[in-house]
Amino acid sequence: MLTLALDLLLFVGAFLFMEGFAWFTHKYVMHGFMWVWHKSHHEPREGIFELNDLFAVVFAAPAIVGIYLGVHGIPWLLPVGLGITAYGAVYFMFHDGLVHRRYKVPMNAKSKFWKRLIQAHRIHHAVGTKDGCVSFGFLIAPPVRDLKAQLENVQLRSSTRGQPGA
Numbered sequence: 489m490l491t492l493a494l495d496l497l498l499f500v501g502a503f504l505f506m507e508g509f510a511w512f513t514h515k516y517v518m519h520g521f522m523w524v525w526h527k528s529h530h531e532p533r534e535g536i537f538e539l540n541d542l543f544a545v546v547f548a549a550p551a552i553v554g555i556y557l558g559v560h561g562i563p564w565l566l567p568v569g570l571g572i573t574a575y576g577a578v579y580f581m582f583h584d585g586l587v588h589r590r591y592k593v594p595m596n597a598k599s600k601f602w603k604r605l606i607q608a609h610r611i612h613h614a615v616g617t618k619d620g621c622v623s624f625g626f627l628i629a630p631p632v633r634d635l636k637a638q639l640e641n642v643q644l645r646s647s648t649r650g651q652p653g654a
Contacts, residue, residue, distance in 0.1 A: 495567040502571025507627050510547075510579070515624040518543070523618040530616050547576060579626050583609070604629060611635045620646055 518526035518540075529540035551572035558566025585593030586602060587609045597606060608629030615621045622638040623629055630638075 494564070498564060498567040499571040499574070502568040503575045506572055506575035507625060510575075511625045511628075514626075519618045519621060519624075527618070530613060544576070544580075547572075551576065575627075583626060604632060607632045608635055611639055614639060615642075 522543075525539045525542055527540075528538040551569045554565040554569025554572060556569075558564070558569055581593050581595060582602070582605065584590045586595060586597045587606050595602070597603065605627065608623040608625070611632070612621050612623040620642045622642060623635050629635070
């Protein structure tokens with residue numbers, strides 16, 4: 489029973505950790521030095537895939553390693569790998585399915601929770617450049633009114649740069 493509880497704790501912990509890791513990576517890596525890949529996601533997509541999809545491969549690597557090592561000698565890594573995988577599956581359904589409508593999903597987007605996340609992600613996409621975006625999380629987002637105010641502040645600051653007295 490203790491092993492099951494520990495496995496469940498590791499699974500949930502890995503899942504929750506991934507939201508923070510995804511936020512950090514989205515803000516500082518994707519909108520930083522890896523904008524080369526992520527830029528394709530802020531532009532109209534041509535075809536089925538975009539260069540940004542390579543991030544899924546990068547994020548899948550630790551999950552695959554964790555599951556493999558968990559099955560082959562380091563058992564506590566199995567629930568960690570599965571937690572990362574579960575986060576990736578939810579992200580894929582939400583981000584690519586509900587938000588960007590790349591395919592149909594069997595989820596109801598009409599709940600307050602999903603509507604808020606969809607709006608937050610759309611506010612993120614209101615900016616087509618690597619700078620000036622707000623809302624970098626995927627499954628946790630501040631209230632939409634707060635994000636709109638942040639976006640207005642960012643746009644106001646960038647419009648006053650370079651002006652005398654600014």
